[in-house]
Amino acid sequence: MSSKGSSKSKAFQAPRGTRDFYPREMALRRHVETCWRDASINWGFQEIEGPTFEHLDLYTVKSGPGIVSELFSFERSGGDTSYAMRPEFTPTLARMAVARGNALPVPTKWFSIPCLFRAERPQRGRLREHVQWNVDILGLSDADTDAELISVAVAALDRLGLDPSMVQVKYSHRDVVARLLTDLGVTSEHLSAAFDLLDRRDKLPADAFMEKATALGLDDAAVDRFDKLAHARTKAGEDPSTLADVPAEDLDHLLELDKALKHHDIAEWCHVDLGIVRGLAYYTGTVFEIHETSGAERAIAGGGRYDHLVELFGGPSTPACGFGMGDVVLSLVLQDRGLIDPDTLGPRPDVFVVCADDAARDHIVPTVARMRHAGLHARRSYKSTRNVGKLLKEAGQHDARIAIILGGELQEGIVSVKDLGSGDQQQVQLTELETAVHQLLMAP
Amino acid sequence: MSSKGSSKSKAFQAPRGTRDFYPREMALRRHVETCWRDASINWGFQEIEGPTFEHLDLYTVKSGPGIVSELFSFERSGGDTSYAMRPEFTPTLARMAVARGNALPVPTKWFSIPCLFRAERPQRGRLREHVQWNVDILGLSDADTDAELISVAVAALDRLGLDPSMVQVKYSHRDVVARLLTDLGVTSEHLSAAFDLLDRRDKLPADAFMEKATALGLDDAAVDRFDKLAHARTKAGEDPSTLADVPAEDLDHLLELDKALKHHDIAEWCHVDLGIVRGLAYYTGTVFEIHETSGAERAIAGGGRYDHLVELFGGPSTPACGFGMGDVVLSLVLQDRGLIDPDTLGPRPDVFVVCADDAARDHIVPTVARMRHAGLHARRSYKSTRNVGKLLKEAGQHDARIAIILGGELQEGIVSVKDLGSGDQQQVQLTELETAVHQLLMAP
Numbered sequence: 001m002s003s004k005g006s007s008k009s010k011a012f013q014a015p016r017g018t019r020d021f022y023p024r025e026m027a028l029r030r031h032v033e034t035c036w037r038d039a040s041i042n043w044g045f046q047e048i049e050g051p052t053f054e055h056l057d058l059y060t061v062k063s064g065p066g067i068v069s070e071l072f073s074f075e076r077s078g079g080d081t082s083y084a085m086r087p088e089f090t091p092t093l094a095r096m097a098v099a100r101g102n103a104l105p106v107p108t109k110w111f112s113i114p115c116l117f118r119a120e121r122p123q124r125g126r127l128r129e130h131v132q133w134n135v136d137i138l139g140l141s142d143a144d145t146d147a148e149l150i151s152v153a154v155a156a157l158d159r160l161g162l163d164p165s166m167v168q169v170k171y172s173h174r175d176v177v178a179r180l181l182t183d184l185g186v187t188s189e190h191l192s193a194a195f196d197l198l199d200r201r202d203k204l205p206a207d208a209f210m211e212k213a214t215a216l217g218l219d220d221a222a223v224d225r226f227d228k229l230a231h232a233r234t235k236a237g238e239d240p241s242t243l244a245d246v247p248a249e250d251l252d253h254l255l256e257l258d259k260a261l262k263h264h265d266i267a268e269w270c271h272v273d274l275g276i277v278r279g280l281a282y283y284t285g286t287v288f289e290i291h292e293t294s295g296a297e298r299a300i301a302g303g304g305r306y307d308h309l310v311e312l313f314g315g316p317s318t319p320a321c322g323f324g325m326g327d328v329v330l331s332l333v334l335q336d337r338g339l340i341d342p343d344t345l346g347p348r349p350d351v352f353v354v355c356a357d358d359a360a361r362d363h364i365v366p367t368v369a370r371m372r373h374a375g376l377h378a379r380r381s382y383k384s385t386r387n388v389g390k391l392l393k394e395a396g397q398h399d400a401r402i403a404i405i406l407g408g409e410l411q412e413g414i415v416s417v418k419d420l421g422s423g424d425q426q427q428v429q430l431t432e433l434e435t436a437v438h439q440l441l442m443a444p
Numbered sequence: 445m446s447s448k449g450s451s452k453s454k455a456f457q458a459p460r461g462t463r464d465f466y467p468r469e470m471a472l473r474r475h476v477e478t479c480w481r482d483a484s485i486n487w488g489f490q491e492i493e494g495p496t497f498e499h500l501d502l503y504t505v506k507s508g509p510g511i512v513s514e515l516f517s518f519e520r521s522g523g524d525t526s527y528a529m530r531p532e533f534t535p536t537l538a539r540m541a542v543a544r545g546n547a548l549p550v551p552t553k554w555f556s557i558p559c560l561f562r563a564e565r566p567q568r569g570r571l572r573e574h575v576q577w578n579v580d581i582l583g584l585s586d587a588d589t590d591a592e593l594i595s596v597a598v599a600a601l602d603r604l605g606l607d608p609s610m611v612q613v614k615y616s617h618r619d620v621v622a623r624l625l626t627d628l629g630v631t632s633e634h635l636s637a638a639f640d641l642l643d644r645r646d647k648l649p650a651d652a653f654m655e656k657a658t659a660l661g662l663d664d665a666a667v668d669r670f671d672k673l674a675h676a677r678t679k680a681g682e683d684p685s686t687l688a689d690v691p692a693e694d695l696d697h698l699l700e701l702d703k704a705l706k707h708h709d710i711a712e713w714c715h716v717d718l719g720i721v722r723g724l725a726y727y728t729g730t731v732f733e734i735h736e737t738s739g740a741e742r743a744i745a746g747g748g749r750y751d752h753l754v755e756l757f758g759g760p761s762t763p764a765c766g767f768g769m770g771d772v773v774l775s776l777v778l779q780d781r782g783l784i785d786p787d788t789l790g791p792r793p794d795v796f797v798v799c800a801d802d803a804a805r806d807h808i809v810p811t812v813a814r815m816r817h818a819g820l821h822a823r824r825s826y827k828s829t830r831n832v833g834k835l836l837k838e839a840g841q842h843d844a845r846i847a848i849i850l851g852g853e854l855q856e857g858i859v860s861v862k863d864l865g866s867g868d869q870q871q872v873q874l875t876e877l878e879t880a881v882h883q884l885l886m887a888p
Contacts, residue, residue, distance in 0.1 A: 012502050018495035020540050026491045042816050044823035047470045051462030058456050095456045096464050115496055139531045218635040263809035299699045349484045365707035372486050379488035
């Protein structure tokens with residue numbers, strides 16, 4: 001009754017830009033996800049999830065038809081319906097919010113940890129499938145709300161072992177920047193292009209930047225000040241009023257946000273950077289990115305306020321802000337900083353059962369079963385050796401806390417229990433095994 | 445700087461056969477996943493994950509080209525590479541095992557909780573996207589291994605509140621059944637068809653069953669006994685030797701498995717059912733399905749031994765067994781049994797901060813932040829009312845354990861802390877708030 005085994009003996013591989021998570025890699029992924037989830041829950045957010053694929057047109061609404069070439073899309077049912085694997089979660093969130101209509105609580109605080117997909121060419125830090133933490137607050141529009149959103153992002157990074165010397169939230173406010181640009185002489189028809197230029201300030205050579213700034217209709221003095229604005233930033237935790245060359249009366253939104261960040265006790269994680277605009281036109285107020293502070297300056301997260309999002313998907317006018325944080329760059333930063341050792345992240349067995357005497361062999365499975373039914377993480381040796389030294393070495397390789405040794409004394413109803421941390425070993429009645437193990441596990 | 449708001453005000457919907465998980469539905473999903481994961485870990489399994497989509501031909505190897513019409517598939521890079529959203533996890537597992545080659549430990553005990561996809565028409569209990577718990581043991585071939593696999597499935601169902609009166613593992617062994625069929629007079633060329641017939645025994649009318657049994661070359665007496673075999677089953681926990689009309693000497697594999705199930709202390713959850721064969725030809729030994737016992741008899745899980753799987757994907761000959769358990773039918777069973785109340789499954793706040801006096805308003809955020817930074821799940825009222833009755837009602841709606849009331853006495857550095865379970869309320873120094881809250885939370 002065997003299967004044919006008509007094996008094309010061809011080695012299959014994972015698709016390019018995707019990952020296989022063996023236990024070691026998975027332990028790291030779960031560690032990151034657990035920090036994300038625990039921070040979300042303690043900050044009062046509720047978890048949601050949507051389909052892994054959506055109707056294709058859900059994505060063109062926000063991003064235009066240009067997005068289609070970046071999607072994995074497919075058709076069903078004679079081609080009248082097109083679907084796409086989700087490239088981002090925000091459209092799903094907006095769809096779900098719109099579907100709830102007036103039943104949506106104020107505020108609605110949601111988070112999600114979806115897999116996302118993009119069809120572009122894979123490169124370091126950008127894969128075709130990745131995991132992204134999404135956090136959103138709908139229904140509130142004040143600076144405290146923006147700060148609460150930033151605060152939960154910081155809380156997760158804190159749990160992961162990062163600190164303000166390693167990562168910084170760079171924030172700005174599009175209304176403040178728009179006003180400063182207008183004061184410089186940028187007319188409303190050039191405002192969009194000026195934002196684009198700010199967004200690319202670090203990617204352009206200095207002369208190209210100057211040339212494009214001049215093309216915005218600015219004279220030399222204004223170009224000079226534009227360049228200064230583009231690089232204006234405070235130090236971590238510093239007041240926005242210390243920003244050079246910026247009139248204090250224009251900073252209202254940034255001062256409010258700074259006050260709220262202090263209330264949330266995360267000011268030292270944050271600084272103003274007027275060069276942060278977030279490319280997408282749909283951002284409407286506060287914008288922020290989280291970058292590592294080391295040379296590479298890789299972006300770990302990005303988000304801000306987008307008060308027109310829900311309306312765009314057919315819902316009522318609803319203030320909203322949110323961010324996304326992917327797992328790929330974050331994991332690289334954690335590894336580069338030596339903050340994670342995948343070998344110690346996996347679940348650690350409470351007990352490891354070994355058999356030192358063939359006569360005790362039939363007790364292995366019942367003993368393991370008893371430990372598991374008592375709620376413990378129990379493993380066993382599957383090896384046929386009865387050499388205690390080798391078996392205890394295996395228990396150590398599994399990083400077990402306690403070894404249970406089944407030997408000849410089992411005939412008198414006695415087993416040995418060894419604390420693999422202290423090395424202490426004791427004999428206990430088989431009937432008292434759960435009690436003895438629990439006592440050892442509770443000991444400091 | 446607002447986005448265009450060029451809103452096609454069209455209401456978007458989730459694709460047919462997929463689900464939106466709002467916080468209530470997500471809490472149920474997380475509850476099921478947590479029971480799956482906790483059981484897996486306590487039973488010594490390690491978690492893995494693979495890509496959500498794979499090369500299309502990974503699926504045709506095991507299932508033949510017929511599978512393609514049941515898949516969501518798509519092409520990239522000028523059509524030379526075809527991909528499919530994964531319909532099952534086993535091919536990914538086999539691919540990952542093969543890639544490890546000789547570095548694969550013996551045994552390898554892996555579990556995974558992937559989203560899976562099928563393009564067929566959605567119906568109750570069968571969706572286009574669902575979540576499935578997959579558990580596999582590679583490298584061992586004895587009955588203890590099969591029993592350990594069944595045992596972890598039972599452990600998760602136990603954690604979910606099910607018991608042997610509600611669900612039963614029906615098991616059989618393909619070698620035993622093959623021998624019984626051969627004894628009946630089924631020739632080797634008819635064996636496959638005989639298995640198919642067994643598999644469909646409950647879907648065929650009695651006369652169609654008899655007719656097809658006759659077509660296997662059986663005389664009337666043999667058809668009669670075939671019918672009896674197809675319905676032969678023990679009662680829960682009963683010895684396989686109690687099976688009617690079956691020669692005891694043919695039952696070796698079932699007796700071994702029964703002994704191992706007893707060692708694992710789950711015999712009462714299991715019974716022999718010779719009608720269980722699992723359609724797929726690739727099963728090679730033990731086969732089992734888990735069904736609810738109520739009238740509907742919906743299948744919750746299925747699996748067994750498939751010793752040729754790894755070889756089929758180009759690896760070395762490797763004994764293996766595994767099962768899959770989906771979330772859709774399981775969730776229906778749990779709900780029908782009244783075993784879950786999604787309203788109480790979500791995370792419960794430790795504290796809920798309210799403000800009873802406008803003068804204390806600026807303390808709301810810092811107080812919430814302190815509680816969160818102390819590792820607590822803290823929420824607050826975002827309402828502008830200062831009516832304590834209304835605010836405490838809101839704390840109750842959030843199912844918080846403790847309310848922290850910021851009022852006029854804050855001027856003397858004092859806040860009120862109310863245990864929402866007992867109703868006890870006390871005043872504490874603001875500086876001692878963490879200590880007071882932790883004491884209340886630790887109290888029995």
